[in-house]
Amino acid sequence: MLRPDSRTQDRPFASARGTTLRAKQHFAFALLGVLSLSIVLPAGLIVYFVAARGLPAISWEFLTASPENGMTEGGILPAILGSLALVMVTMAFAVPVGVMGAVYLVEYARQGLLVRCIRIAIMNLAGVPSIVYGLFGMGVFVMVIVPAMINLLHLDPHEYSRSCLLAGAATLALLILPMVIATTEEALRQVPGHQRHASLALGATKWQTVRRIVLPNALPGILTGLVLAIGRTAGETAPILLTGAVFYMSKLPGAHEALFKPFMALPYHLFAIATQLPGAPDEIKWGTALVLLGLVLGFNTIAVVLRTYLRGKRV
Amino acid sequence: MKRRVQRSFEALVELAIKLAGVASIVFVVLILVFLLKDAVPVLSSTPLGELVAGQQWRPTSEPAKLGFLPLILGSLVVGAGALMLAIPLGIACATFLSEVVPTHVREIVKPIVEVLAAIPSVVYGFVGLLIVGDWLRRTAGSAGEALPGPDWLTAALNMPTGMAAITGAIMLALMTLPTIVSISEDALNAVPRSYREASWALGATRWETTVRVTLPAARSGIIAGVMLGIGRVVGETMTVLMVTGNSPVIPSLTKGLFRPVRTMTATIAAEMGETAHNTEHYHALFMLGLLLFLITFAVNTVADFVTNANKHVETR
Numbered sequence A: 001m002l003r004p005d006s007r008t009q010d011r012p013f014a015s016a017r018g019t020t021l022r023a024k025q026h027f028a029f030a031l032l033g034v035l036s037l038s039i040v041l042p043a044g045l046i047v048y049f050v051a052a053r054g055l056p057a058i059s060w061e062f063l064t065a066s067p068e069n070g071m072t073e074g075g076i077l078p079a080i081l082g083s084l085a086l087v088m089v090t091m092a093f094a095v096p097v098g099v100m101g102a103v104y105l106v107e108y109a110r111q112g113l114l115v116r117c118i119r120i121a122i123m124n125l126a127g128v129p130s131i132v133y134g135l136f137g138m139g140v141f142v143m144v145i146v147p148a149m150i151n152l153l154h155l156d157p158h159e160y161s162r163s164c165l166l167a168g169a170a171t172l173a174l175l176i177l178p179m180v181i182a183t184t185e186e187a188l189r190q191v192p193g194h195q196r197h198a199s200l201a202l203g204a205t206k207w208q209t210v211r212r213i214v215l216p217n218a219l220p221g222i223l224t225g226l227v228l229a230i231g232r233t234a235g236e237t238a239p240i241l242l243t244g245a246v247f248y249m250s251k252l253p254g255a256h257e258a259l260f261k262p263f264m265a266l267p268y269h270l271f272a273i274a275t276q277l278p279g280a281p282d283e284i285k286w287g288t289a290l291v292l293l294g295l296v297l298g299f300n301t302i303a304v305v306l307r308t309y310l311r312g313k314r315v
Numbered sequence B: 001m002k003r004r005v006q007r008s009f010e011a012l013v014e015l016a017i018k019l020a021g022v023a024s025i026v027f028v029v030l031i032l033v034f035l036l037k038d039a040v041p042v043l044s045s046t047p048l049g050e051l052v053a054g055q056q057w058r059p060t061s062e063p064a065k066l067g068f069l070p071l072i073l074g075s076l077v078v079g080a081g082a083l084m085l086a087i088p089l090g091i092a093c094a095t096f097l098s099e100v101v102p103t104h105v106r107e108i109v110k111p112i113v114e115v116l117a118a119i120p121s122v123v124y125g126f127v128g129l130l131i132v133g134d135w136l137r138r139t140a141g142s143a144g145e146a147l148p149g150p151d152w153l154t155a156a157l158n159m160p161t162g163m164a165a166i167t168g169a170i171m172l173a174l175m176t177l178p179t180i181v182s183i184s185e186d187a188l189n190a191v192p193r194s195y196r197e198a199s200w201a202l203g204a205t206r207w208e209t210t211v212r213v214t215l216p217a218a219r220s221g222i223i224a225g226v227m228l229g230i231g232r233v234v235g236e237t238m239t240v241l242m243v244t245g246n247s248p249v250i251p252s253l254t255k256g257l258f259r260p261v262r263t264m265t266a267t268i269a270a271e272m273g274e275t276a277h278n279t280e281h282y283h284a285l286f287m288l289g290l291l292l293f294l295i296t297f298a299v300n301t302v303a304d305f306v307t308n309a310n311k312h313v314e315t316r
Helices: A014-057 A060-064 A077-108 A113-127 A130-152 A165-190 A193-201 A206-235 A266-275 A282-314 B002-044 B048-053 B069-100 B103-118 B121-146 B151-157 B165-190 B193-201 B206-217 B219-235 B238-243 B264-274 B280-315
Strands: none
Touching: A014 A282, A014 B069, A014 B103, A014 B121, A014 B165, A014 B206, A060 A077, A060 A282, A077 A113, A077 A165, A077 A206, A077 A266, A077 A282, A077 B002, A113 A165, A113 B002, A113 B219, A113 B280, A130 A165, A130 B002, A130 B219, A130 B264, A130 B280, A165 A206, A165 B002, A193 A206, A206 A266, A206 A282, A206 B002, A206 B121, A266 A282, A266 B121, A266 B238, A282 B103, A282 B121, B002 B048, B002 B280, B048 B069, B069 B103, B069 B165, B069 B206, B069 B219, B069 B264, B103 B165, B121 B151, B121 B165, B121 B238, B165 B219, B165 B238, B193 B206, B206 B219, B219 B280, B238 B264, B264 B280
């Protein structure tokens, strides 16, 4: 990759060349700066527009009332609650599998064909388009697994729905699984090897070492990753589009039945009022966008703060 | 006795951990199997060649016309447009952050770029729908009138609606940039300092060093970042569904970029909700999903291959 440049070996007019070169470099670096600015600027503009136009809509009522009058008035409480419930159930699926999967890769697995295959699988899971997850969730959870569960639990199929919170959360859990595995892996690898060795030398078994030494030490890093994953989950729309998100619910389901009922969620709500309801006032749309953006960026900020704090502590 | 209970408990735990480890493989295979199961029946009525090369997508007409070509070309126009913006900008920004500015500037700029990655796609779609589309139509219109370009260009720039392929391309470029920037920047940072020092010692300026030494040395990492960006562009759904105008027609060669299109992803999202289970249309949409899965699978595998090839070189 390093090719000797003939010009550098022989330069009769070094100073003149130096001036042009310096001018050229200034120009090139300035251009790079302008191009970088053209990335930073839109990011700021998007956040600014959503904040500036959404803020007037935010009120106590907007956050705590149900939509009224065909969603042209009232608030977005059911969508906020639905998103929170969705995130919780999703994490309940994704965290155990993801963390244990990462523990396997870092602590147990030996390098070989199997690990190579697992890595390829994780990488491809991370790249599957979100709408394809939606298709899969519809084909598997909505069509097969949830109906079977409703049958098995002797639930009334007229009262409960197979497009439901459970199906949506299971689909989202698959989508964020690669992210949970990757961040957990990174946190586990940060734990120094000598701590494991010390534990093993004292006679602890492998699992005791993992549970008492490695996991507690990696916990802050794992939590940071999980908060990031929560932010991602809260913003996803396409996977829940086909698995149970609904436009409007006349009555919020109780906690005991919510798993098998359709749900409202912020991103889907924004999509619906923005594209299907031309009559809805813009203020409500921007307000919904602001709440969603605030929620997602809020989780991201928490993760960044957590990471910075932990990094400082470690040093 | 206690010992034995403990040992069998551990064996159980280790089994669970191993199962969680291979779960990813199981899920990928399950996704493929279920997509195949619901996609293949469409081939009984429409052979694959007719599907992929079919020029009309009219799934609800009698008889249904299930040609993917308008949708594939729609994805291609939007995706290529997005990448043409995102690749140069992304590499420029990564180079700027890694080679030009001091660390404290990088610490400010990087989080802002990461904000672009955090914004949900539906918010991009929303902003595109309410602000960018309209702005773009007015800007393109006045640019078309002001510039003395050829007639076809003026005609193309005269956009009937702001909801067009280019609107989607711009929003998608913004969404893809963080991927390209952060992976390219990592690749540039991974180039050993001794490479740069050797170049400086030979009298090259920082800019010459960047262009002739650092960037070529980081090439494979940058390519991997671009590949991941391609995967993201092909698979993005909500934004393109909201801003590209939803018109499943073959984009015209001269005006296509400035007219409404419909991508593969948007078609699934828009139509699956209203499609009856197990109809021809239903299976055709699954076939689209299968195609998307295979495309992203291929792109990601190439990206992984390139990254690993790079690691090999570094350790040598």
